[in-house]
Amino acid sequence: MNGMNDFELLEFRISRRTFLGGSAGLAFAFTLGVGKEAQAQTPGRLNAYVSIAPDGTITIQQPVAEMGQGISTGLPLIVAEELDADWSKVKVEQSPIDPAYHHPVFKAQYVVASISTLGYWTPMRMAGAQARRVLVDAAAQKWGVSAAECVTEPSTVVHQPSGRKMSYGEIASFATPPATPPAIDASKDLKKPGEYRLLGKGVPRVDIPSKTDGSARYGIDARVPGMAYATFVRASVRGSAPASSNADAVKKLPGIVDVVTLPHGVAVVGETYAAVSKARKQLKVEWRGGQPGDAINTDKDLETYLGDGRDPKRVGVEWKSKGDAVKAMPGAARTLAREYLNDNVYHAQMEPMNATADVRADGAEIWVGTQAPTRTTLDVGKALGIDAQKVKVHQLYLGGGFGRRATVEASVDAALVSKAVNRPVKLILSREDDLASGTFRPMTSQRIEAGTDASGKIVAWRHRVVGEPVGDFVYHPGYNKAAKDRDTIFMMGAEMPYYNKIDHWHSEHLMEPERTRVAAYRGIGAGYTKFAIESMIDELAHQAKMDPLAYRLAHTDDARARRVMEKVAEMSGWGKKPPAGRARGFAFAEYALFAPKVGSLCGAVAEISLDRKTGRIRVHNYWAAADAGLAINPTALANQVESAIVWGLSTALKERVTMVNGQVQQSNFHQYELMRMSEVPEIKVEVITGAAPIPSMVGELGVPCTAPAVANAFFALTGKRLYHMPFTPERVRAALKA
Amino acid sequence: MVKFTINGKEAYSEQPGDTPLLWVVRDELGLTGTKFGCGMAQCGACTVHVDGNPLRACVTPVSSVAGKKVTTIEGLSPASDHPLQKAWIAEQVPQCGYCQSGQIMQAAALLAKNKKPTREQIVTHMNGNICRCGTYNGIVRAIQRASKEV
Numbered sequence: 001m002n003g004m005n006d007f008e009l010l011e012f013r014i015s016r017r018t019f020l021g022g023s024a025g026l027a028f029a030f031t032l033g034v035g036k037e038a039q040a041q042t043p044g045r046l047n048a049y050v051s052i053a054p055d056g057t058i059t060i061q062q063p064v065a066e067m068g069q070g071i072s073t074g075l076p077l078i079v080a081e082e083l084d085a086d087w088s089k090v091k092v093e094q095s096p097i098d099p100a101y102h103h104p105v106f107k108a109q110y111v112v113a114s115i116s117t118l119g120y121w122t123p124m125r126m127a128g129a130q131a132r133r134v135l136v137d138a139a140a141q142k143w144g145v146s147a148a149e150c151v152t153e154p155s156t157v158v159h160q161p162s163g164r165k166m167s168y169g170e171i172a173s174f175a176t177p178p179a180t181p182p183a184i185d186a187s188k189d190l191k192k193p194g195e196y197r198l199l200g201k202g203v204p205r206v207d208i209p210s211k212t213d214g215s216a217r218y219g220i221d222a223r224v225p226g227m228a229y230a231t232f233v234r235a236s237v238r239g240s241a242p243a244s245s246n247a248d249a250v251k252k253l254p255g256i257v258d259v260v261t262l263p264h265g266v267a268v269v270g271e272t273y274a275a276v277s278k279a280r281k282q283l284k285v286e287w288r289g290g291q292p293g294d295a296i297n298t299d300k301d302l303e304t305y306l307g308d309g310r311d312p313k314r315v316g317v318e319w320k321s322k323g324d325a326v327k328a329m330p331g332a333a334r335t336l337a338r339e340y341l342n343d344n345v346y347h348a349q350m351e352p353m354n355a356t357a358d359v360r361a362d363g364a365e366i367w368v369g370t371q372a373p374t375r376t377t378l379d380v381g382k383a384l385g386i387d388a389q390k391v392k393v394h395q396l397y398l399g400g401g402f403g404r405r406a407t408v409e410a411s412v413d414a415a416l417v418s419k420a421v422n423r424p425v426k427l428i429l430s431r432e433d434d435l436a437s438g439t440f441r442p443m444t445s446q447r448i449e450a451g452t453d454a455s456g457k458i459v460a461w462r463h464r465v466v467g468e469p470v471g472d473f474v475y476h477p478g479y480n481k482a483a484k485d486r487d488t489i490f491m492m493g494a495e496m497p498y499y500n501k502i503d504h505w506h507s508e509h510l511m512e513p514e515r516t517r518v519a520a521y522r523g524i525g526a527g528y529t530k531f532a533i534e535s536m537i538d539e540l541a542h543q544a545k546m547d548p549l550a551y552r553l554a555h556t557d558d559a560r561a562r563r564v565m566e567k568v569a570e571m572s573g574w575g576k577k578p579p580a581g582r583a584r585g586f587a588f589a590e591y592a593l594f595a596p597k598v599g600s601l602c603g604a605v606a607e608i609s610l611d612r613k614t615g616r617i618r619v620h621n622y623w624a625a626a627d628a629g630l631a632i633n634p635t636a637l638a639n640q641v642e643s644a645i646v647w648g649l650s651t652a653l654k655e656r657v658t659m660v661n662g663q664v665q666q667s668n669f670h671q672y673e674l675m676r677m678s679e680v681p682e683i684k685v686e687v688i689t690g691a692a693p694i695p696s697m698v699g700e701l702g703v704p705c706t707a708p709a710v711a712n713a714f715f716a717l718t719g720k721r722l723y724h725m726p727f728t729p730e731r732v733r734a735a736l737k738a
Numbered sequence: 739m740v741k742f743t744i745n746g747k748e749a750y751s752e753q754p755g756d757t758p759l760l761w762v763v764r765d766e767l768g769l770t771g772t773k774f775g776c777g778m779a780q781c782g783a784c785t786v787h788v789d790g791n792p793l794r795a796c797v798t799p800v801s802s803v804a805g806k807k808v809t810t811i812e813g814l815s816p817a818s819d820h821p822l823q824k825a826w827i828a829e830q831v832p833q834c835g836y837c838q839s840g841q842i843m844q845a846a847a848l849l850a851k852n853k854k855p856t857r858e859q860i861v862t863h864m865n866g867n868i869c870r871c872g873t874y875n876g877i878v879r880a881i882q883r884a885s886k887e888v
Binding site for chain 2: 067068069070204205207208209210211212213214215216217218220221223229254272273274277348349350351352397398399400401402428430431432635636639640642643644645646647650668669670674675676677678680682683
């Protein structure tokens with residue numbers, strides 16, 4: 001995926017086109033005035049996204065999976081704004097899986113990379129504006145006046161000269177669909193920022209009430225008459241397969257319906273999940289060897305990565321660059337090289353992977369909470385040998401996505417098992433199997449070499465990231481080759497678009513052989529590349545005897561970058577002495593696929609203390625200033641940033657997957673520890689809105705600053721550097737001795 | 739057959755006595771608000787009340803609740819209006835929401851015994867419940883808000 005090309009594509013698709021009535025794939029279906037019963041079944045649909053009932057209820061379809069990011073409020077809010085809807089009359093529905101609702105970049109319903117709001121921004125505005133136009137035209141016609149004399153107030157058309165008013169519901173009770181749906185011109189028919197009634201004001205999230213009383217429906221809550229339960233033991237080594245198992249013995253256990261052996265794993269199927277779960281503990285599978293992943297040994301492999309990163313003969317794939325860093329380096333007054341490491345980490349989404357499938361002769365139905373519903377139809381169709389159009393996906397809430405639910409293994413497995421036992425099947429992984437066959441953020445070693453001038457400022461920068469590419473495993477074999485080995489998920493963040501006073505920088509990906517079940521993981525590459533970059537910048541600042549904030553500001557005149565840095569400095573009292581025994585660290589990072597044109601920026605300060613005996617770091621306070629362009633729903637935005645901060649801190653301080661001979665050594669939360677309430681700092685997030693006219697990425701924005709902010713605070717406290725994430729007590733003690 | 743009370747109504751399970759209460763509640767009784775997270779009392783997503791005490795349903799054999807009163811998130815209040823539920827909405831706590839039934843049930847057991855818990859008491863009481871979305875500070879605020887109402 002090439003960043004700029006994607007951006008151009010996005011801009012073309014969402015901004016320059018005219019939104020026609022039929023372009024969303026659904027013709028007008030204004031079935032109003034045909035009797036209450038029919039109305040109840042098919043409320044007046046104005047386009048793919050909007051329908052209005054005579055009682056004034058406005059139903060807005062929202063096309064994106066809700067996984068906690070608040071998208072089921074944010075996108076409808078955009079429609080409602082252009083529609084001039086009374087928000088209290090809006091009902092949000094999860095849209096069907098249908099090309100009418102495709103994301104303009106992905107050409108699918110797919111939620112990754114935090115670009116749902118950005119991607120749907122213009123289509124949603126267009127849909128709202130078009131529906132509004134239909135209502136205005138219908139009211140004007142009824143009154144026998146010119147539509148140009150009419151304006152709208154929330155859910156009401158007003159004829160300005162006469163002051164007459166008509167509610168949207170009233171219009172819906174008589175209006176008939178125009179033969180040709182009105183065209184909307186994005187350049188002049190949409191509201192200007194000063195005219196917003198809803199955007200940026202803040203509304204409660206529509207999904208929250210159901211998440212406080214148990215009524216929210218997640219994938220795991222699906223229930224189909226006659227269904228069996230199943231669990232799946234998947235080859236934890238990429239490409240491996242069951243060689244043999246004690247399936248015959250397990251089949252005879254109480255409550256067990258069948259044991260189904262698939263090419264990549266073994267399913268235990270039973271009448272209850274409790275029976276399945278018990279039988280799973282008896283199941284023994286021998287796996288076929290000979291896969292590259294059999295040789296994965298975390299500690300040894302990291303040494304190999306380090307050696308490769310130091311080898312000047314190894315040439316990587318260029319990710320991004322500016323100027324000519326190779327040529328500029330010899331002209332530097334001084335050079336400094338540093339290495340950074342990170343281990344594999346696991347999503348640990350609270351809802352174990354699951355899917356419910358009903359495969360019948362005429363097609364298949366899947367109930368699942370997934371980031372990739374369109375792909376679910378395609379991959380399930382392929383696995384079953386049927387047309388994807390015969391696969392119906394019911395999108396349910398996700399008990400955490402974070403990239404784990406961007407792939408669709410669980411749905412495919414459930415479908416194959418349902419087919420094998422000829423019954424609907426709900427397949428749920430145990431936590432242990434979810435972790436053993438998890439998908440992980442890549443382990444990497446990074447090497448940064450920086451050249452500085454006599455004043456200490458950066459004149460050349462070379463950044464090498466060593467590790468396994470992600471694209472082929474996440475998408476399909478051959479994906480990376482087609483993308484010319486430019487692996488966005490792996491390399492995200494290995495760039496300095498907002499340090500615009502650095503003239504020469506270069507980043508490259510030095511690829512290791514693909515062996516691991518790697519994944520997109522909240523923050524993707526920026527979760528480790530920014531750790532390296534922002535730690536290095538901090539080290540260079542101290543080398544130059546400059547304040548870390550002042551040093552950063554000296555390398556950028558980008559107004560948005562300076563603002564988030566200065567804002568968080570103000571929030572945290574940067575420059576003032578922290579309480580005794582504590583120290584603060586600074587970090588800045590963008591999360592931007594299309595920087596610097598479109599991107600989100602974050603400045604952060606962490607305040608820590610240290611128990612030198614145990615090596616335990618305690619983060620007491622964390623401040624962040626976040627600029628994600630136009631803030632659609634500011635409180636929800638701030639909450640997402642806070643969520644990503646906790647995620648990032650947990651990853652930076654605690655989380656670690658290790659493998660021996662390809663087998664994950666951690667089995668459940670007692671060994672794969674996550675940040676708990678007692679460890680969470682006070683967090684303050686300020687949202688800067690309107691610095692860019694459109695909304696940009698939010699969900700992952702808080703992640704990249706966390707590790708470097710803590711590591712830089714650690715240096716301020718101890719004079720020692722942390723180069724290996726996570727900063728476990730053991731590593732901290734070793735760093736103190738170094 | 740194990741007989742018990744669930745959310746004020748008489749109920750029974752026909753599952754073997756060692757069946758975790760979690761699966762009885764979710765699959766046999768159809769109350770899916772109680773969630774499966776880890777299966778070994780490490781995360782708290784399955785927290786329910788048994789005779790008023792918060793228990794991890796994933797490691798509680800159904801036989802052990804015979805004759806007892808089980809309360810799940812669905813039975814916490816008659817109209818989803820327990821002070822904690824209202825506070826959870828007011829503070830906009832949930833993100834993915836999956837752990838929140840367990841969080842609320844855990845918190846409700848605290849407020850039932852200690853109407854004005856300190857922050858430290860809240861943290862100690864809630865520390866066994868994981869929230870992967872990191873809504874911990876929101877949870878603390880919501881409990882403090884609710885404690886002013888109970």
